[in-house]
Amino acid sequence: MSTREEKERVDLLQGTLDLLILRTLLLGPTHGHAIAKAIEFRSDEVLQVEQGSLYPALHRLIKRGWISVEEGTSKNNRRAKFYRLTAKGRKQLAAETSKWEKFAGAIARILRPTEERE
Amino acid sequence: MKQRAKRLLNDLEQEIREHIELATQENMDRGMTPEDARYAALRKFGNVTRVKEDAREVWSRLWLEQLGQDVRFALRQLRKSPAFTVVVMLTLAVGIGATTAIFSFADLLLDHPVALRHLDRLVSVDETSADGQQALLSPANFRDIQVEMGSLQNLASYHSRWHPALDSTSARQRGRRAGSWNPFCGGPTETGHEPATIACGAEYGLEQFATALSGSEPSVATVCRQTSGLLG
Numbered sequence: 502m503s504t505r506e507e508k509e510r511v512d513l514l515q516g517t518l519d520l521l522i523l524r525t526l527l528l529g530p531t532h533g534h535a536i537a538k539a540i541e542f543r544s545d546e547v548l549q550v551e552q553g554s555l556y557p558a559l560h561r562l563i564k565r566g567w568i569s570v571e572e573g574t575s576k577n578n579r580r581a582k583f584y585r586l587t588a589k590g591r592k593q594l595a596a597e598t599s600k601w602e603k604f605a606g607a608i609a610r611i612l613r614p615t616e617e618r619e
Numbered sequence: 620m621k622q623r624a625k626r627l628l629n630d631l632e633q634e635i636r637e638h639i640e641l642a643t644q645e646n647m648d649r650g651m652t653p654e655d656a657r658y659a660a661l662r663k664f665g666n667v668t669r670v671k672e673d674a675r676e677v678w679s680r681l682w683l684e685q686l687g688q689d690v691r692f693a694l695r696q697l698r699k700s701p702a703f704t705v706v707v708m709l710t711l712a713v714g715i716g717a718t719t720a721i722f723s724f725a726d727l728l729l730d731h732p733v734a735l736r737h738l739d740r741l742v743s744v745d746e747t748s749a750d751g752q753q754a755l756l757s758p759a760n761f762r763d764i765q766v767e768m769g770s771l772q773n774l775a776s777y778h779s780r781w782h783p784a785l786d787s788t789s790a791r792q793r794g795r796r797a798g799s800w801n802p803f804c805g806g807p808t809e810t811g812h813e814p815a816t817i818a819c820g821a822e823y824g825l826e827q828f829a830t831a832l833s834g835s836e837p838s839v840a841t842v843c844r845q846t847s848g849l850l851g
Contacts, residue, residue, distance in 0.1 A: 533634060533638050534638040534642065537638075551663075551665040552638065552664045552665065553635070553666060553667065553669070554665065554670065556631060556635065556673075557673035557674040560627060560628075560674045560677040560678065563623075564677055564678065570627065581637060582630065
């Protein structure tokens with residue numbers, strides 16, 4: 502796991518996976534593998550998702566009513582489960598996003614002055 | 620809700636398989652050999668069993684479920700081999716019973732012994748009728764034993780049913796030496812010896828008498844069941 506010769510990757514922070522899933526589903530319903538790929542692709546392959554952990558997270562989001570699941574067919578004509586953002590999930594995404602921005606901004610403000618001093 | 624969870628979990632295995640197949644295919648499209656592609660896909664997915672368990676745990680308390688499974692399995696096994704079950708139950712019953720008994724005795728004898736100096740010399744004198752029945756001791760017989768006894772240092776009698784002084788609380792309240800609570804039937808006060816009398820009857824345990832006698836330091840006690848006639 503730690504021997505990675507590709508570009509440096511970052512493990513997801515605890516709790517951020519839910520947010521990324523919700524954000525990904527904002528683009529439209531899709532299946533599990535595509536969600537994992539989208540997260541990696543859109544993060545420039547910096548964010549490393551242990552793809553398996555996606556599924557418990559999806560179940561958690563379903564349980565909270567933030568996403569729903571439906572049967573569908575994938576591009577190559579396979580039956581697959583498609584996950585869709587619900588109205589409640591959309592609201593949650595907005596709330597979580599602003600919370601995250603505040604958090605990231607605060608961390609950045611704390612870190613920046615030290616870098617300038619050096 | 621329950622139904623939906625069940626379906627999701629049932630389908631999860633298939634879903635994971637599809638996921639890994641898709642990833643494998645993509646890796647092959649990138650030029651990997653099928654073997655490498657599959658290995659890489661599996662590695663990237665992580666621990667399949669743990670994923671399934673984590674997903675299950677989202678919906679239920681997994682450990683509770685597992686505990687229930689274990690218990691049901693154990694019961695099934697026991698039902699399948701009744702002989703074994705009986706042996707195990709007997710072993711446990713005898714083991715627990717014996718341990719409890721031994722510890723009860725040990726507790727009584729070692730931790731809460733009666734406060735008498737020569738406990739080994741405490742005896743109970745009973746009268747037995749011709750047909751083997753335990754009889755009540757008559758006042759006259761008591762006097763006879765008291766006068767003629769050679770091997771006993773002292774003799775006392777009581778009838779616990781009504782003698783108020785035998786109640787440890789009342790004895791303590793009166794602040795009397797325990798020996799004096801029953802001079803009527805030959806307690807220490809009457810004999811003039813060191814306080815040495817204790818009585819024990821069915822209604823009173825040794826311990827209660829020890830409490831009643833506390834402060835009197837009885838050394839040898841002789842116990843005799845007594846009739847109400849003697850004291851009345």
